[in-house]
Amino acid sequence: MKYSMFVGRWQPFHDGHKWLINQKLKQGKNVLICVRDMETDENNPWNANQVQQGIEYAYRNYDNVKVMIIPDIESINYGRDVGYKIIEHLPPDDIREISATKIRNG
Numbered sequence: 001m002k003y004s005m006f007v008g009r010w011q012p013f014h015d016g017h018k019w020l021i022n023q024k025l026k027q028g029k030n031v032l033i034c035v036r037d038m039e040t041d042e043n044n045p046w047n048a049n050q051v052q053q054g055i056e057y058a059y060r061n062y063d064n065v066k067v068m069i070i071p072d073i074e075s076i077n078y079g080r081d082v083g084y085k086i087i088e089h090l091p092p093d094d095i096r097e098i099s100a101t102k103i104r105n106g
Helices: 015-025 048-058 100-104
Strands: 004-008 031-037 065-071
Touching: 004 015, 015 031, 031 048, 048 065
Parallel strands: 004 031, 031 065
Antiparallel strands: none
16 A cells, blocks of 8 residues: 655644645545654754644544654655655645744744
8 A cells, every 4th residue: 555655843733734735635545644753942842742643633534644753854865766756735825824933933
C-alpha cells in the first residue's frame, strides 16, 4: 500500500496544513504525516509527541492517515526514477497567508 508523505514541524498544525493534506485525501490517497523530532524552543513550543497527538486527533476519523515521528532531517534526497514523485501543492491566497509564527504569537 502506497502513501503520500508529508514532512513538517506542524507548530502548530493549522488550516493551511489541513488544506495541503486534504489535497491528497480528496483523491482517495493514503497519507503519512511525519513529525520532525525537534528540541522545543521559541519556534517549536510543542514536542513531537504533542504534535503527533494533535494531528492524530484531527484525523481520528480517517483510516487512511498515519502519523509518525521521524528524526529531525536536513534534506530529502532521491536518485533517479525511484518509484515516487515529489509534488508541490500551491495553495490559494487565503491559505498561503496562514502563518504558524503568527498563530504562535497570538
